[in-house]
Amino acid sequence: MSDRTGEGERVRDDGFDDFLDAVESGEGYYLECPEGHGSLPPRRVCPHCGATDLEETPLPETGEIETYTEVHVPAPSFADDAPYVTAVTDFGGARLTGIVRDTDAVTVGTEVALDVAETETADERVLVFRVR
Amino acid sequence: MTGVRVAGVGLTHFGKHPERTGRDLFAEASERAFADAGVDRADVEQLNFGNFMGELSEHQGHQGPLMAEAAGLTAPATRYESACASSGVAVREAVKDVRNGEADVMLVGGAERMNNLGTAGTTEALAIAADDLYEVRAGMTFPAAYALMARAYFEQYGGSREDLAEIAVKNHDNALENEFAQFQRAITVEDALEAPTIADPLGLYDACPITDGASAAVLVSDEYAEEHGLDAPVSITGTGQGGDKMALQDRRFLARTPAAERAAEEAYDDAGIGPQDVSVAEVHDCFTIAEVLAVEALDFYAPGEGIGAAARGETTRDGDRPVNLSGGLKAKGHPVGATGTSQVVEMTRLLRGDHPNSDAVPGEIGVAHNAGGTVASTTVHVLEVDR
Numbered sequence: 001m002s003d004r005t006g007e008g009e010r011v012r013d014d015g016f017d018d019f020l021d022a023v024e025s026g027e028g029y030y031l032e033c034p035e036g037h038g039s040l041p042p043r044r045v046c047p048h049c050g051a052t053d054l055e056e057t058p059l060p061e062t063g064e065i066e067t068y069t070e071v072h073v074p075a076p077s078f079a080d081d082a083p084y085v086t087a088v089t090d091f092g093g094a095r096l097t098g099i100v101r102d103t104d105a106v107t108v109g110t111e112v113a114l115d116v117a118e119t120e121t122a123d124e125r126v127l128v129f130r131v132r
Numbered sequence: 133m134t135g136v137r138v139a140g141v142g143l144t145h146f147g148k149h150p151e152r153t154g155r156d157l158f159a160e161a162s163e164r165a166f167a168d169a170g171v172d173r174a175d176v177e178q179l180n181f182g183n184f185m186g187e188l189s190e191h192q193g194h195q196g197p198l199m200a201e202a203a204g205l206t207a208p209a210t211r212y213e214s215a216c217a218s219s220g221v222a223v224r225e226a227v228k229d230v231r232n233g234e235a236d237v238m239l240v241g242g243a244e245r246m247n248n249l250g251t252a253g254t255t256e257a258l259a260i261a262a263d264d265l266y267e268v269r270a271g272m273t274f275p276a277a278y279a280l281m282a283r284a285y286f287e288q289y290g291g292s293r294e295d296l297a298e299i300a301v302k303n304h305d306n307a308l309e310n311e312f313a314q315f316q317r318a319i320t321v322e323d324a325l326e327a328p329t330i331a332d333p334l335g336l337y338d339a340c341p342i343t344d345g346a347s348a349a350v351l352v353s354d355e356y357a358e359e360h361g362l363d364a365p366v367s368i369t370g371t372g373q374g375g376d377k378m379a380l381q382d383r384r385f386l387a388r389t390p391a392a393e394r395a396a397e398e399a400y401d402d403a404g405i406g407p408q409d410v411s412v413a414e415v416h417d418c419f420t421i422a423e424v425l426a427v428e429a430l431d432f433y434a435p436g437e438g439i440g441a442a443a444r445g446e447t448t449r450d451g452d453r454p455v456n457l458s459g460g461l462k463a464k465g466h467p468v469g470a471t472g473t474s475q476v477v478e479m480t481r482l483l484r485g486d487h488p489n490s491d492a493v494p495g496e497i498g499v500a501h502n503a504g505g506t507v508a509s510t511t512v513h514v515l516e517v518d519r
Contacts, residue, residue, distance in 0.1 A: 016265045039382060040266060047382055067287065067386055069279035069331040071271060075256040078271045086271045088280055088381050095381035097270045108287050119271075127270055 010124075015042025020125050024116040028059040030094035038094030062132055063091035065110045068100065080121040087112075089129055098127030105131065135354040136230045137364040138515070139237075140169025141477040146345035146465030147314040150247040154183065154190055155202040157346035158243040161470075162203035165239070165348035170362060176350075177235035179209035180226045182219025182242030183469035188257045189245045203239060203348070213469075215261035216418060218242055219347065220472025220502030220511035224371045226351050227513075236356040241348035242474075244467035254342045258468070261505040263379040275339055277380060277506045278419040279331035284386035285421060286333070289436030293333050296420035297324035298443040300337045300462055303417060306449060307459025309488035314341050314465035338420040343465030347474035366480045370403025370514030372396060378508050389507040392429030396512045399499065403514035407431040410514075411453060411495025412482060414475040416503040417460040426501050427455060430512070449492045457482055457489040472502035476513060483517035 019041045022028055030038045031054040033046035038057070045052050068087035071078070078084065085100040089112060100106050101117060112129035119126050142164025144157050158181075166173060179200045186192045196209035212222040219242030226238040246254050258274045267277070285291060301321055307313035324337035357364045374394030377383050384390070400406055407430060415426035428438040432453060441447045447455035458464045458478035461471060479498045481487035500513045 013265065047377055067280045067284040069276050069283060069333075070329070071273060071276045071279075071331045072328070073251070073255060073273065073275065073330045074271065075259050075268070075273055076252045077256070079252070081271065084271055086276050086280070088386065097266055097272065097379065097381050099271050108283070124269065 020116050023114055023127065028114050029056040030059055030091070031055065032057040032093055040094060040096065057093060059094070059114060060092045062111050062113050063089040063096065065100070065106060065108055065112060065129070066090045066095065067108060068106050077122050077124070078119060081119055087129060096127060098129050101128045101130055103131040133231050134233070136227050136368045137352050137354060137357045137362070138366045138368065138476065138480045139171050139350040139352045139357060139362050139364045140165045140167070141480050142168060142348045143312045143474055143477055144346045145312050146343050146467060148247045149344040152245070152344060154186060154192065154195070154243040154245045154346070155198055157245070157344065158199050158241060158348065159202040161241055161243070161346035161348040162239060165241070165350050169350040171237060171350050171352065171360070173204050175237045176205050176207045176239050178207050178229065178238050179203065179205055180212060180222035180238060180240045181209060182212050182222040182472060183244060184213060184215055184218050184261070185244065185246070185257045185468065189249050199243070205239065214509045215504035216416065216466070216468045217472055217502045217504030217509045217511055218469040221373065223349070223473055223476055223513060224373055224511050227368050227371045230351055230353050236353045238351045239348060240351060240473055241346065242470040242472065243346035244469040245344050246342045246467060247344050251342065266379045266381060273331065275334055275419065276331040278421055279334045280380060281386055281425065281506065282333050282421040285424065285439070288387045289439065291439035293325060294321060295439045295443055296338055297321040299417065299420040299423050300324045302442045302448050303456050303460040303462040306457050306489060307463035310459050310464060313459045313463055314343055315459070315463045334419055334421070340418045340461040340466040343467040345465060345467035345470050347470040347477050349473055349476055349480070365518045366483050367516055368476070368513055369516045370399040370405070372398030372402060372512045374398070374510045376508045378505070380506055388435055389425045389429045389503070389510070391507050392426060392501060392503060392510040392512065395510040396430045396501070399512040399514050403516070405497060405514060409497050410499050412457065412493045412498040413453065413455045413501065414458060414479050414498070415455055415460070415501040416471070417456055417462050418466055420462065422503065423455065423460065425507065426503070430499060430501060449489065452494065454492050457487070457492055472511060475500035475502055476515065479515045483515060
């Protein structure tokens with residue numbers, strides 16, 4: 001989204017871009033603390049309990065849509081993507097937010113798999129969910 | 133510990149003023165507040181100012197001293213930024229400073245210029261109040277975020293788009309006589325249901341407008357009010373603030389707002405009251421579903437029970453506990469950095485009897501609930517009037 005800031009190419013965001021790379025190669029993970037709380041990188045502490053020993057734990061193959069919306073009025077960086085469906089999904093250990101692709105049949109409880117794709121507007125990498 | 137009185141309040145018209153700068157808007161609001169208070173500007177010891185998107189909309193940071201200058205002050209000034217709760221936080225910090233003796237006279241307020249960015253630019257600017265990595269990059273806008281919460285609410289507790297439409301209709305009705313409101317026109321449930329979809333299940337009439345405007349209030353200690361013979365019957369008797377995870381995905385609840393629950397509990401305890409003592413409320417209805425979440429967080433209703441309050445006539449003008457008699461963010465407008473203080477301004481006018489809807493106020497105690505982002509930050513204030 002370099003056009004958002006006028007600062008040229010976006011630099012890499014350590015942690016988050018590593019996470020997208022991992023999802024892209026089918027090895028998605030989340031961070032798990034000893035209490036079993038899950039969250040996404042980059043993190044140095046568990047956002048739920050403050051534990052500092054976080055372990056990369058494989059994400060389950062599938063998750064479930066917990067809530068979703070079809071966005072008709074997008075920000076400029078998604079202008080050509082609209083309308084699109086943004087969803088919050090539950091992948092067991094962690095929740096993820098992304099865009100649901102390739103389906104009209106979205107409902108709460110729909111089973112989805114995780115992937116990475118590019119936005120149509122800005123060719124930026126985005127987490128996507130594909131209905132199983 | 134001294135009490136804190138609202139000596140004077142001021143607003144600009146809330147609406148589309150794309151050609152007016154933030155400093156001009158705040159100069160107008162603060163001028164009204166000083167005229168209302170009858171307080172000498174030279175007595176002001178500090179300005180607490182709320183603004184959210186000044187860097188994006190006006191290429192203007194460091195707004196504290198700029199706005200002090202616009203208000204005619206030489207006092208030190210600080211900008212508070214907490215997304216849409218920016219000037220609610222400014223009020224809270226001012227209350228603390230007066231109480232602890234740091235200052236006897238404070239100016240608080242906020243301003244936001246938004247319409248010059250257009251709809252797309254404003255949508256993008258507002259989105260940065262969400263988590264950039266996890267939410268904005270996944271296409272989240274603010275209407276989308278509240279739509280996610282609305283669907284989660286419907287799933288968990290029930291409710292319908294009609295219930296939400298009743299809230300929009302109520303708040304438009306309340307704004308009819310409010311000269312400061314952006315929309316002084318009535319709508320029907322059908323209008324709301326037939327409006328274009330923004331992010332389903334939310335349509336255009338479920339959303340507050342894009343608004344330019346400013347708000348200001350002069351807060352003084354009890355001692356200062358007495359020494360100067362001020363007519364200041366309204367006091368801020370309780371303040372509370374709560375926080376939550378930034379991103380929805382990291383929240384325990386998608387259909388409840390614990391940050392506001394905590395803020396309300398703290399404010400009630402501080403004022404020595406309970407939710408049953410509150411007779412009127414100004415709440416942060418940036419979207420219709422947000423009013424539902426607010427009245428539940430304020431403990432007027434149990435979770436899942438607030439959705440039908442407007443439809444049942446309980447929160448309407450002639451109801452037992454009217455909510456958003458100003459028109460709310462929905463109809464009065466939402467210049468984000470100005471909103472928190474504007475709620476205190478409206479509640480002050482409602483309680484002391486010089487608001488067009490003052491005759492609908494059934495008691496002496498009101499609350500103002502101001503939420504930032506998807507309620508990752510919230511302030512709640514209790515206001516009481518001497519009768």
